[in-house]
Amino acid sequence: MKQACVPSVTSTPVSVRRLGAALAVCALLWTGAVHADEYGDVNQLLKSGKYSEALNKADMFLASKSRDPQMRFLKGVILTEMGRPVDAVNAFQALTQDYPELPEPYNNLAALYAQQNQLDKARAALEMAVRINPNYAVxxxxxxxxxxxxxxxxxxxxxxxxxxxTALPAKLTAVRSVLNPPSRTAARK
Structure with missing residues (x-):
């Protein structure tokens, strides 16, 4: 599954690991001119794998602007990358409560649920994301x-x-091929 804005470092299906590109786009779209430096700094630390520094900078920003949705979203992404799924879930859940019109937190929440094999929760969160934004391809x-x-x-x-x-093994094989498509490298050989 793809998160909205930073790559997930897990052993889950490829689609979960591709979430990062969407997260970066979301961060750029939410960036306002006034706080562009703070967002840019946190994003750069995040991209560089300096998660503790990124989290500290995000927390300092949020100390004075606690309701800022973009920095709260980035904090959730940082917590995800730090391997703190419980804290990340809490961050994204709080965002969905405070900003229910934003689909990206629902998407990232779903990615975390899917990684924990809580597929019904993931489905519900994603259905909410597409209800909010029917054009949200990710x-x-x-x-x-x-x-x-x-x-x-x-x-x-x-x-x-x-x-x-006799029908079930074929169906199972078909679904598995969707979940684990052959890599492009393997397909060329």
Whole structure:
């Protein structure tokens, strides 16, 4: 699944790891002229992998502007990259409560839920993101990934219950190929 604005460093499907590009775009779109330096500094620290410094700078900014949605979003991204999913979930949940009109926090929340295999929560968050912004391609792609993972789970359960089924193995293979497409390098060989 893709997050809105920074790469996820996990062993989850490729689509989850591609979330970073969307996060960077969101950060740029939210950047106001007045705070461009602060956002830019935090983004640069984040891109450089200096997560503790980025978090400190974000916290200093938020000490005086606690409701700023962009810096709060960046803080959630930083916490995600630091491997602090509980704190990141809390940050994105708070954003969805304070700014329910923003689809990106729902998308990132869904990515965290999906990484924790909480697929029903991920689905609900992504459905909210696409309800808010029907043109949000990243959220639609992520929702498709969640649906595919849910389908895989259902097919696996059905196969456990009916080992004689001839249709289920083919369906399971098809869903797995969607979730784990061959790499371009492997496809060229």
């Amino acid at each position: 959220a639609h792609e992520n929702l498709g990934d969640v649906y595919a993972r849910l389908a895989s789970q259902s097919y696996n359960k059905a196969l456990q219950l009916d080992t004689s089924s």
